[in-house]
Amino acid sequence: MSSGSGEYVRSLILARLEQPMVEMGLEPAAITDDFDLLTSGIVDSLGVVELIGAIEQQLGIALDLSELDPESLTTVGPLSRYIETQYLQSVHARRSA
Amino acid sequence: MRDDVRTLAAGFLRSAEYYPQRVALEVGGAKLTYQALYDAAKSLSKAILRNLSNDGPQLTAVLASRSVTAYAGVLGSLLAGHGYVPLNPSFPPERTNAMLRRSECRSLIVDAAAQSQLDQVLVNLTEPMVVILPECTGEIGEYTARWPKHRFVDAGELEHNSTDAPQQPSAAANAVAYLLFTSGSTGVPKGVAVAHRNVVHFVQAAVERYKIDEFDRFSQTFDLTFDLSAFDMFLAWERGACVCCPPRKALLNPAQFIRDSRLTIWFSVPSVALMMRQLGALKPAAFPTLRWSLFCGEALPADLAAAWAEAAPQSIVENLYGPTEVTIACTAYRWGGLSAPECEHNIVPIGYPLAGMKTLIADNNLREVPPGQEGELLMAGPQVSLGYWRDAEKTADRFVVPPDTELTYYRTGDRVCRPTSDGPLLFRGRLDHQIKVQGYRVELQEIEALLKQEAGVDLAIAVAWPLRSSSAGGIEAFMTAGPVHVDAVRERLKARLPSYAVPRKIHVIDCWPLNSNGKIDRGQLLKLLEAGL
Numbered sequence: 171m172s173s174g175s176g177e178y179v180r181s182l183i184l185a186r187l188e189q190p191m192v193e194m195g196l197e198p199a200a201i202t203d204d205f206d207l208l209t210s211g212i213v214d215s216l217g218v219v220e221l222i223g224a225i226e227q228q229l230g231i232a233l234d235l236s237e238l239d240p241e242s243l244t245t246v247g248p249l250s251r252y253i254e255t256q257y258l259q260s261v262h263a264r265r266s267a
Numbered sequence: 268m269r270d271d272v273r274t275l276a277a278g279f280l281r282s283a284e285y286y287p288q289r290v291a292l293e294v295g296g297a298k299l300t301y302q303a304l305y306d307a308a309k310s311l312s313k314a315i316l317r318n319l320s321n322d323g324p325q326l327t328a329v330l331a332s333r334s335v336t337a338y339a340g341v342l343g344s345l346l347a348g349h350g351y352v353p354l355n356p357s358f359p360p361e362r363t364n365a366m367l368r369r370s371e372c373r374s375l376i377v378d379a380a381a382q383s384q385l386d387q388v389l390v391n392l393t394e395p396m397v398v399i400l401p402e403c404t405g406e407i408g409e410y411t412a413r414w415p416k417h418r419f420v421d422a423g424e425l426e427h428n429s430t431d432a433p434q435q436p437s438a439a440a441n442a443v444a445y446l447l448f449t450s451g452s453t454g455v456p457k458g459v460a461v462a463h464r465n466v467v468h469f470v471q472a473a474v475e476r477y478k479i480d481e482f483d484r485f486s487q488t489f490d491l492t493f494d495l496s497a498f499d500m501f502l503a504w505e506r507g508a509c510v511c512c513p514p515r516k517a518l519l520n521p522a523q524f525i526r527d528s529r530l531t532i533w534f535s536v537p538s539v540a541l542m543m544r545q546l547g548a549l550k551p552a553a554f555p556t557l558r559w560s561l562f563c564g565e566a567l568p569a570d571l572a573a574a575w576a577e578a579a580p581q582s583i584v585e586n587l588y589g590p591t592e593v594t595i596a597c598t599a600y601r602w603g604g605l606s607a608p609e610c611e612h613n614i615v616p617i618g619y620p621l622a623g624m625k626t627l628i629a630d631n632n633l634r635e636v637p638p639g640q641e642g643e644l645l646m647a648g649p650q651v652s653l654g655y656w657r658d659a660e661k662t663a664d665r666f667v668v669p670p671d672t673e674l675t676y677y678r679t680g681d682r683v684c685r686p687t688s689d690g691p692l693l694f695r696g697r698l699d700h701q702i703k704v705q706g707y708r709v710e711l712q713e714i715e716a717l718l719k720q721e722a723g724v725d726l727a728i729a730v731a732w733p734l735r736s737s738s739a740g741g742i743e744a745f746m747t748a749g750p751v752h753v754d755a756v757r758e759r760l761k762a763r764l765p766s767y768a769v770p771r772k773i774h775v776i777d778c779w780p781l782n783s784n785g786k787i788d789r790g791q792l793l794k795l796l797e798a799g800l
Contacts, residue, residue, distance in 0.1 A: 208519070214766065214767070215705065216538075216705060218519060219546075220740075222545060222546065223545065234546075234547035235520065235546040236520065236543070236547045236550065237523075239520075240516045240517050240520050240521075241516065243520055243546075
């Protein structure tokens with residue numbers, strides 16, 4: 171699993187939110203791609219921002235999620251894939267620089 | 268001029284006459300013209316008046332959010348000559364029920380999404396209610412069977428009739444236009460009663476200040492339970508403009524909403540802007556359509572104001588300040604090139620009193636402090652509201668006539684610095700334990716009171732945590748070990764408090780840090796949290 175792949179980002183998200191998930195009786199491994207972190211009550215709006223901040227730190231890049239629609243912003247699969255795209259772009263930009 | 272000619276509904280009615288085909292409201296994918304919104308509101312007002320006996324307060328509760336029914340409900344209440352009492356479907360039904368009982372409303376308007384809460388909301392109401400369900404087409408018989416005391420009105424029974432001449436509601440200038448519940452320190456939400464004359468004064472001054480016209484498009488980021496929502500609605504409707512209400516989730520990242528809705532006026536708590544910056548949405552010139560960018564409800568960080576000013580270069584950025592008790596906003600500060608030196612600790616000043624409003628910065632004896640000194644901010648003027656609903660004691664405590672004055676001032680509980688010359692007011696903090704969580708006002712004592720009740724313990728302390736530059740991100744609490752498990756306590760708090768006020772964590776501790784006076788040292792508790800506990 172390479173750092174920045176959708177799967178990797180997904181695992182970062184699930185690892186970070188493991189505690190609230192377990193508290194709600196959810197098994198992180200069983201979380202599907204269409205799982206909504208906000209409506210499920212796993213995070214509140216501040217939690218979303220904290221999550222993004224934590225992923226930025228772990229990947230070492232600044233994310234631009236301004237074009238991501240709010241629905242995808244809080245859904246595990248689309249969020250992971252969007253971040254992956256950004257990560258790959260930033261790696262590519264660094265290499266060609 | 269008679270005292271009762273101008274009510275909060277008058278501006279909307281005049282716009283409905285001038286601009287019947289202009290769009291008044293965009294919500295949930297629907298665009299309602301002034302005529303359509305007026306028709307919807309009128310049918311609700313008729314249902315209220317037809318079914319209600321005349322005793323009880325002239326108030327109608329609206330349990331609805333971000334729907335046509337929510338806005339038609341607000342207007343329908345006003346058209347019936349009633350004040351509206353917004354109730355928030357995202358709050359626990361138990362809390363909504365407590366507010367409904369406290370308001371003594373006899374009529375209630377509910378949208379489709381909130382209908383599932385009805386059975387919990389209607390428990391233990393002593394008086395018969397008129398429950399209007401404008402989006403309900405079916406199961407009304409079941410409700411009637413379960414709640415024979417109450418009268419239910421569904422979509423089929425609402426009368427749609429657009430041919431009548433506009434009906435001018437009559438209400439005394441001192442009658443309640445809206446009743447809003449805020450956190451109360453004793454554990455019971457307290458209602459702030461705002462009169463028509465208060466809001467009408469604000470609206471008339473503000474449409475001039477912001478030069479509102481029929482081409483303006485207002486954001487509606489606030490829930491109706493937040494009085495700042497009244498700014499968007501009544502300024503827009505005063506001048507034939509449009510209110511654009513996004514779905515709740517769009518507020519997580521409203522950049523697209525601002526652009527797609529071609530907003531001209533943005534108004535939110537700074538937390539929303541903070542979130543947008545975090546997501547990378549505050550790019551230079553990202554929002555070219557905005558002509559006003561307004562923030563209120565919590566401290567505005569100076570760097571955020573600067574970033575927003577760049578993102579919306581055609582707009583003027585203003586920081587507004589005002590407790591619900593003084594109607595929407597009572598001071599304002601205009602951000603500009605010379606603002607940086609006027610800021611303190613990266614926080615934008617709250618500025619200068621708005622038209623007609625007076626400030627007094629006073630000590631504990633309500634005597635004015637000398638320039639340069641810190642004191643409590645008191646506000647007087649036409650926006651000072653009626654006080655706390657059915658609570659003369661609390662009202663007398665906060666609405667006072669200081670010595671050497673003849674005016675009634677509201678004691679805000681906010682610490683400010685009295686400017687030395689003609690400088691702006693600077694917000695320094697609170698005198699009590701009221702905090703803001705992402706812009707929402709919370710009395711920490713309310714949480715502590717509920718914690719003690721539910722946990723069966725003598726000692727519980729709630730603190731704002733994590734702390735951010737604008738306001739708190741959330742709340743964490745400490746309590747002594749008691750007979751009820753912490754998880755169960757937290758579940759009970761969830762049933763009684765809005766989600767933003769529920770402690771994210773409750774820590775059980777047996778050794779409390781004390782300060783030199785022998786009181787619990789809240790600062791030390793924060794240090795424990797900082798250290799990761």
